[in-house]
Amino acid sequence: MLSERMQYINESATVSASNNVEKLKKQGVKIFNFGIGEPDFTTPENIIDYAFEMAKQGKTHYTPSAGIMELREKIAAKLRSKNGIEAEADEVLVTPTKFGINLAMMVLINPGDEVIIPDPYYVSYPDIVKLAGGKPVPVNTTESYDIDTDRIRKFITPRTKAIILNNPNNPTGKVLPEKDVKDLVDLAIENNLYIVSDEIYEDLIYEGKLYSPASMGQEAFEHTITLNGFSKGYAMTGWRIGYLVAQREIVEAANVIQQQTITCVSSISQYAALKALDDNVSPSMMRSEFKKRRDLTYEILSESEDLEVYKPEGAFYVFPAYKKSMESEELSNLLLSRGQVVVTPGDAFGLGGRRHFRISFATSEETIREGLERLIRTIHEI
Numbered sequence: 001m002l003s004e005r006m007q008y009i010n011e012s013a014t015v016s017a018s019n020n021v022e023k024l025k026k027q028g029v030k031i032f033n034f035g036i037g038e039p040d041f042t043t044p045e046n047i048i049d050y051a052f053e054m055a056k057q058g059k060t061h062y063t064p065s066a067g068i069m070e071l072r073e074k075i076a077a078k079l080r081s082k083n084g085i086e087a088e089a090d091e092v093l094v095t096p097t098k099f100g101i102n103l104a105m106m107v108l109i110n111p112g113d114e115v116i117i118p119d120p121y122y123v124s125y126p127d128i129v130k131l132a133g134g135k136p137v138p139v140n141t142t143e144s145y146d147i148d149t150d151r152i153r154k155f156i157t158p159r160t161k162a163i164i165l166n167n168p169n170n171p172t173g174k175v176l177p178e179k180d181v182k183d184l185v186d187l188a189i190e191n192n193l194y195i196v197s198d199e200i201y202e203d204l205i206y207e208g209k210l211y212s213p214a215s216m217g218q219e220a221f222e223h224t225i226t227l228n229g230f231s232k233g234y235a236m237t238g239w240r241i242g243y244l245v246a247q248r249e250i251v252e253a254a255n256v257i258q259q260q261t262i263t264c265v266s267s268i269s270q271y272a273a274l275k276a277l278d279d280n281v282s283p284s285m286m287r288s289e290f291k292k293r294r295d296l297t298y299e300i301l302s303e304s305e306d307l308e309v310y311k312p313e314g315a316f317y318v319f320p321a322y323k324k325s326m327e328s329e330e331l332s333n334l335l336l337s338r339g340q341v342v343v344t345p346g347d348a349f350g351l352g353g354r355r356h357f358r359i360s361f362a363t364s365e366e367t368i369r370e371g372l373e374r375l376i377r378t379i380h381e382i
Contacts, residue, residue: 008130013123013348021342032371034359035342037170039290039316041235043272044282051272063267065259066251067094067243071274075243078277083202084215085226085245093251094265094273095258097200097229097242098124101164103254104196104225104244105132113161115196118147119350120319122170122198134161138350145174145310149183162194163187167210168201171319171349171358173294173312175208185213185220195224200242203233203283205314206291214245222247232315233283234276241269290316293361296368301359304376316362319346321355324382328357331382339378341371 021033042048066072072089079085079092095103101124109115111133117125119138126136139155142148152163165184167176188195195213202210214224229242244254258264276282294311297318301309308321324331328345335341335357346356359375361368 005131009127012127013344020336029340031336031340031342032367032374033342033363034361034371034375035344036360036362037317038237038362039232039235039286040362040364041286043234043236043239044276044279046279047234047236047272047275047282050275051268054271055268059267059271061267063264063270065264066255067092067265068267068270068274071270074274074277075245079226079245083199083210083212083226085212086218086221087214087245091245091248091251093244093254093258094270095242095244095254096240096262096265097198097227097231099262100227100229100242100244100254101125101196101198102128102131103257104162104194104227104246104250105129105134106257107250107253108194108196108225109134109161112159114157114159115161116152116155116163117350118152118163118165120145120169120171120346120352120356121164121350122166123344123348125164125166129164135159138352140352141174145169145172147176147180147184149180149187152184153187156191156193160191160193162196164196164198165213166198168205168312168314170201170315171317171344171346171353171356172310173315173317173319174310175205175313176211177208178211181211181213182216185216185223188213188223189219193223197224197226199226199228201232201315202228204287204290204316206287206294207313225250230273230276233286234279235282235286236269236272236276239266239269239272241265241273290361293363293365293368294318296365297359297361297372300369300372301376304379306376306379316360318359318361319349319353319356320359322357322379324355324379326382328353328355331379332357334382335375335378338381339374341375341378343375
């Protein structure tokens with residue numbers, strides 16, 4: 001018999017969609033897949049070559065649980081120079097980014113504690129909170145997906161422990177202005193809350209700039225857990241490596257949990273990340289290509305009379321609203337069965353995703369053109 005925990009944990013909508021695509025492909029069906037949440041590029045060759053060379057040199061064993069010191073030092077230097085976050089190496093934990101969010105929740109919250117999540121949100125956040133025994137509290141953003149701190153303030157209770165921030169945002173592509181981030185930092189400090197800041201899309205910003213909460217002074221740093229990684233900017237999703245940054249007490253506690261779960265991140269992945277931090281060219285090239293695809297996707301979708309489209313400023317997603325009177329899962333199923341087009345239902349991203357669906361433009365221009373034409377035609381015919 002399964003544990004009670006499994007009664008309130010849902011399957012990931014994005015991972016589930018990818019699994020279904022693979023089944024259909026094996027049946028010989030041509031699928032236009034806009035559900036995938038990863039770059040379609042291969043990891044840059046120089047990174048692969050360096051990791052392979054390190055493996056041949058014998059770097060295939062356990063590492064210190066918090067990560068090799070050379071990598072932690074290099075991440076800390078990157079945080080200071082690029083993000084304005086005054087972190088030292090012992091305030092960095094090398095860990096897969098998504099697992100790092102789990103670690104943050106396990107370290108911060110007790111059973112029944114509440115975690116505020118701006119809505120729409122990344123599909124896994126509520127379930128990660130639940131796995132740690134907490135209660136997710138979604139709070140709607142504005143129509144343009146800005147953070148409304150006055151609205152958030154109304155949802156703060158004595159049990160509130162943290163706010164999860166995803167910037168740039170998945171699924172909307174919103175890049176928050178400095179004022180939104182600063183207001184949220186002030187609110188967190190005022191109420192002694194933590195901000196868990198997921199900044200995994202930092203290298204994929206087309207308009208605007210990333211403002212990290214932890215960069216806004218020492219007190220802000222002490223109230224922030226920053227998560228980032230190499231998956232999106234370096235096309236390294238399969239390497240499963242990222243990092244958690246926080247004050248030492250939190251990093252040391254998270255490291256204890258890491259020791260008793262995954263032990264450490266793959267040694268080979270750590271050396272790949274070490275090399276990636278020397279490469280500023282590849283993320284820039286990928287960002288340039290994704291911007292072209294963003295513009296093409298927005299141009300095509302904006303022509304549809306059945307859709308309302310917000311132009312994303314970052315990440316590689318568009319989150320259209322549709323005018324048809326049906327739930328997003330039903331629409332997504334019809335798009336697949338009638339048009340062979342895969343999208344992610346908007347309901348998976350919270351109440352703010354109702355009558356929306358997410359499109360990933362991390363695919364070829366040919367797929368974007370043909371697939372979106374099919375999508376628009378199919379929606380119009382429904």
